[in-house]
Amino acid sequence: MTAIKFVIIGYGGMGSYHKKELMPSELVQVVGVYDIAQTAQDSAREAGLKVYESLERVLADETVEAVLIATPNDAHKTIAIAALHAGKHVICEKPVAMNVAELDAILKVAKETGNTFMVHQNRRWDPDFLVIRDLYQTGQIGDLFQIESRVHGANGIPGDWREQAKHGGGMLLDWGVHLIDQLLWLIDSPIKQMSADFSYILGNEVDDGFILYLTFENGIRALIEVGTTNYSQLPRWYVKGLNGAAKIENWDLSGELVVATNKADVIAPKPIKAGVGLTKTMAPPSEEATVKHAINPIPADFVPFYQNVFDVMRHGAQPIVKNEQVRKVLQLIDDVFALVEDAK
Ligand code: NAD
Known part of the structure; x- marks a missing residue:
């Protein structure tokens, strides 16, 4: 089967x-690029790519089968709808749109035209997430009851469209989309309760970070935190199970997996001096009570993103990133914006 002929919109x-x-290249042939900026057009030409003069030219080109939309977030909807109407398949960067109403307008056209519309929720393939998913599914540290997922940067919001509300800037619509997508894909249970707070430490018009607490009906409690003013970072993941805990420091999988041995003859922890006081409650477990392991990579039990794109477009396979899942994520984001607005 021949590679799918793609044009990249937003280079x-x-x-x-x-x-x-x-x-x-065996799955995707990039036949050209369309971008409104001269610099992006120049770099596409340098990479040997054809540069289209307008979106209309791309959509009128019958050799083009699909487009990838990688523009700022506010441009996704208009381009996606025009491309679907022109008979093209569409892969769209996250966040798929500015809100659920926009996404519904896109999905309506995808349904009417029968063309594929898929969103690049690539962080389902991240090695650190695959480890957490494995712990959740195998029960290696028992049933998980608390999941903390964080990304901490120190450089503020990048000084481009991400600083501007009209383009869909801010961290909830940026990293928030990834972390919420991972969590909702993992935990198949409705959300019972949530609270959220944005930070505006650097004085931008959009959030430079946020904290979101979710309680699921199955009892799991989760915290998602994105920060851009963290000169010292907390671990990427901290999860607790009924029989252990895992701490993944970073995307390189540094960290530790601590598993309870459940030995009957484990010696009770002894009180320790803590600061100027004494504690037994906060004493570490005795040596016999736990075993520590390094974090090992877990191969994905599903195909890579573009393999799936190819399988969906050429063979009618099921998408790994389903539009109803993407919609659930965007609905939660809409709800968070409404919650924070109400609290003002
Ligand atoms: P960017 O600013 O680096 O690139 C955007 C490009 O789009 C620019 O070259 C700009 O000139 C062009 N553009 C703007 N409006 C356009 C229009 N109407 N038509 C054609 N071109 C247009 O931004 P970026 O970091 O590449 O982000 C682009 C998208 O990719 C965003 O939706 C972002 O959220 C997403 N993104 C996803 C990931 C991921 O891991 N999945 C990572 C980074 C960015």
């Missing part, structure tokens, strides 16, 4: 990364 950081790093 900035992520659009060019798709071409250079993500799109395998």
Whole structure:
């Protein structure tokens, strides 16, 4: 089967990364680029790519089968709808749209035209997330009851469209989308309760970070935190199970997995001096009570993103990133914005 002929719309950081790093040439043939910026057009030409003069030219080109949309977030909807109407399949960067109403308008056209519309929720394939998913599914540290998922940067919001509300800037619509998608894909249980708070430490018009607490009906409590003013970072993941805990420091999988031995003859922890006081409650477990392991990578039990794109477009396979899941994530984001607005 021949590779799918794609045009990349928006050849900035992520659009060019798709071409250079993500799109395998046996599955995807990038036939050209459309971008409104001269710099992006120049770099596409330097990479030997055809540069289209307008979106209309891309959509009128019958050799083009699909487009990848990697523009700022506010441009996704209009481009996606025009491309679907023109008979193209569409892969769209996250966040798929600014809100659920926009996404519903896209999905309506996808349904009417029968063309594929899929969102690049790539962080389902992240090695650190695959470890957490494995712990959740195998019960290696018992049933998980608390999940903390954080990303901490120290450089503020990048000084581009991400600083502006009209383009869909802010961290909830940026990293928040990834972390919420991972969690909702993992935990198949309705949300019972939630609370959220945005930070505006650097005085931007959009959030430079947020904390979101979720309680699921199955009892799992989760915290999602994104920060951009953290000169010292907390671990990427901290999860607790009934029989152990895992701490993953970073994307390189540094960290530890601590599993309870449940030996009958385990010696009770002894009180320790803590500061100027004494505690037994906060004493570490005795040596016999736990075993520590390094964090080992877990291979994904599902195909890579563009393999799935190819299988969906050429063979009618099921998408790994389903639109109803993407919609659930965006609905939660809409709800968080409404919650924070109500609390003002
Ligand atoms: P960027 O600013 O680096 O690139 C955006 C490009 O789009 C620019 O070259 C700009 O000129 C072009 N553009 C703007 N409006 C356009 C229009 N109407 N038509 C054609 N081109 C247009 O931004 P980026 O970091 O590449 O982000 C692009 C998208 O990718 C965003 O939706 C972002 O959330 C997403 N993204 C996803 C990931 C991921 O891991 N999945 C990572 C980074 C960015």
